[in-house]
Amino acid sequence: MEEQHARRCGGPPWMRGGPPRRWRHGPPGPPWWNRRDEDEDGGRPRRPWRSTLLLTVFVLIGSNFAARQQLDREGLDSFGRALLIAGTLLLLWRQRYPVFVVFGVSASAMVYFGAGYPYGPIFLTVALGCFSAVVAGHRWAAWAALGTLWTSHLLVGHWLYRWLPPSDDTPSSWGGEVAVAAWMVAIVAVSELARVRREQSDRDRAERRQxxxxxxxxxxxxxxxxxxxxxxxxxxxxxxxxxxxxxxxxxxxxxxxxxxxxxxxxxxxxxxxxxxxxxTLRPPVSHHRPSNDALRAAPFDSGDAPRAPxxxxxxxxxxxxxxxxxxxxxxxxxxxxxxxxxxxxxxxxxxxxxxxxxxxxxxxxxxxxxxxxxxxxxxxxxxxxxxxxxxxxxxxxxxxxxxxxxxxxxxxxxxxxxxxxxxxxxxxxxxxxxxxxxxxxxxxxxxxxxxx
The missing domain is CATH 3.30.565.10 (Histidine kinase-like ATPase, C-terminal domain)
Structure with a gap:
């Protein structure tokens, strides 16, 4: 049918806004690539494009500002910016693949810190990835990702710094390590609180439905x-x-x-x-004029009939x-x-x-x-x-x-x-x-x- 339509109208239908082309054996690529988020009503997929774009801009600008302030760290080059952009773009799939995203942003932050780039808003990407995983119910994955990131930061700051940039780097202070650990604990605490409240809300909705x-x-x-x-x-x-x-x-x-x-x-x-x-099954009488769709749906309904005691x-x-x-x-x-x-x-x-x-x-x-x-x-x-x-x-x-x-x-x-x-x-x-x-x-x- 599509080929006949194309011969009559000239050109394939997908160029004229006609019926979409369907794959005979499914869309190409692996399943995880084609899997999409869907609304609760089964509509088109939604991804947090706007919030992710704003976060990407904020992380890039904030990291450039931090690089000017932290002269003892490596300057932010194209590789560092690529790591920042990769970490924020992963957050587009945080609602559909929370485990993959939390490990992905933790890995990008791990490489970023290991390369000696300045501290800055990259922590926000890790926090958001952990929050999404915990709220989605993947608590152990979020904890494991944060624990791995903190352990790698500890190794880099106290042992591997000799072989990693910057060349004149010194061991990190234990006070800084405690601050990073406290920051991670705060992320977990806020995420767990949000998870508990979401589960309570889900239970309340289920009870109302019942x-x-x-x-x-x-x-x-x-x-x-x-x-x-x-x-x-x-x-x-x-x-x-x-x-x-x-x-x-x-x-x-x-x-x-x-x-x-x-x-x-x-x-x-x-x-x-x-x-x-x-x-008793009739709806109450409305004083507003019904729409045309309502009149077509119930053309013989004249409203509430008088009810005897x-x-x-x-x-x-x-x-x-x-x-x-x-x-x-x-x-x-x-x-x-x-x-x-x-x-x-x-x-x-x-x-x-x-x-x-x-x-x-x-x-x-x-x-x-x-x-x-x-x-x-x-x-x-x-x-x-x-x-x-x-x-x-x-x-x-x-x-x-x-x-x-x-x-x-x-x-x-x-x-x-x-x-x-x-x-x-x-x-x-x-x-x-x-x-x-x-x-x-x-x-x-x-x-x-x-x-x-």
Missing amino acids: AAKRRADEERLRIARELHDVLAHSISVINVQAGVGLALLDSDPEQARTALTTIKAASKEALGEVRQVLD APGLDRLPELVEQAAGAGLTVPVETRGERRNLPPGADLAAFRIVQEALTNVVRHSGSRHARVLVDYAGDALKLRIDDDGPATGADAGGSGNGLAGMRERAAALGGTIEAGPREDGGFRVRAVLPLKKSLGASAEKPVKVKEDR
């Missing part, structure tokens, strides 16, 4: 639990009434009409509650009425002084009663159930009884009913007990603390005896 993931999982679980409770109850009522309507369609059309009316009401109620759950025990009469539509008689008894409940406890209590009545509709042969709501001190106690016996019939349930009740109670630090009674019926008992306690759910076990 917390965000945990919150997202909890929100998905909450939405799934809400959808299950809403749909399981409504569809169970619809299933029962559909069976009644089919059975009485020919013999008793009026009763079949009543069943269809109940189905319509139950389905409308289910759609409303599903809409309420899904509305979350269901609670004040809607218990509606729940009893729906159960009556499914042929279930449910008397409700209230004990204690009725009071306003926290939103979480109010919703959990409603859903627990709803799921318990749904299980009666699905699995019990009795058409009679009893609900007891007891406002006892700092706890709300619920008890739902049916007289049984279990029919073993399945109305399409997923088996997640008691699991959802258990999760709701555990979130509030409460307990759930569910199981058959001695007289053949079935009982669900729930205790929901009304005091807000985040640690209660981890301290109080939740007991589930049997699901039907």
Whole structure:
């Protein structure tokens, strides 16, 4: 394709800004030469060109100034400048190859001092190379490079100076050696401090990501639990009434009409509650005009829809009425002084009663159930009884009913007990603390005896 494009347009595509030429067997050269730094988002490589260029200029100017001040050292010639430039240019790869760079700058400094050139800003290249290696996690490589440089400086200053320039050189003072050692220790200390802070920052970011993931999982679980409770109850009522309507369609059309009316009401109620759950996923309304890209991405989104209050025990009469539509008689008894409940406890209590009545509709042969709501001190106690016996019939349930009740109670630090009674019926008992306690759910076990 590229050759055909070149014949049509004249000249190879790489001269006209066309598609880049690709190597059939990979780019030439060894792997370490072609390896590049990449951004976190996988973009083009980044190298610290500007900072390296500024450091190179500073080192060259500072070393020329130091040469004028240190007349007892060798003058800075082209070889000395080449060593300075080589040491600073190595720093271009300090983020990708920190070990290679720290040994490279240490070697260039070692040759520089061995040749008798003046002391100066070349120490900055060693410091930056060591800092990059330590922060990247290569602590032993940085320490080894600095130790090798100090050892070579010690040998040159006290033994090899006889054969190395300058010719009239004298042994170095031990005070100077101590100063160089202190300077290297300071570099290591600053580098280690930066490494510790970077690792702490990485841990904090990882913990924030885990917390965000945990919150997202909890929100998905909450939405799934809400959808299950809403749909399981409504569809169970619809299933029962559909069976009644089919059975009485020919013999008793009026009763079949009543069943269809109940189905319509139950389905409308289910759609409303599903809409309420899904509305919680919508983003908040923005008062700024959306961009064209946002409009194209969500052309049918009209913003936040009005949200109804979350269901609670004040809607218990509606729940009893729906159960009556499914042929279930449910008397409700209230004990204690009725009071306003926290939103979480109010919703959990409603859903627990709803799921318990749904299980009666699905699995019990009795058409009679009893609900007891007891406002006892700092706890709300619920008890739902049916007289049984279990029919073993399945109305399409997923088996997640008691699991959802258990999760709701555990979130509030409460307990759930569910199981058959001695007289053949079935009982669900729930205790929901009304005091807000985040640690209660981890301290109080939740007991589930049997699901039907």
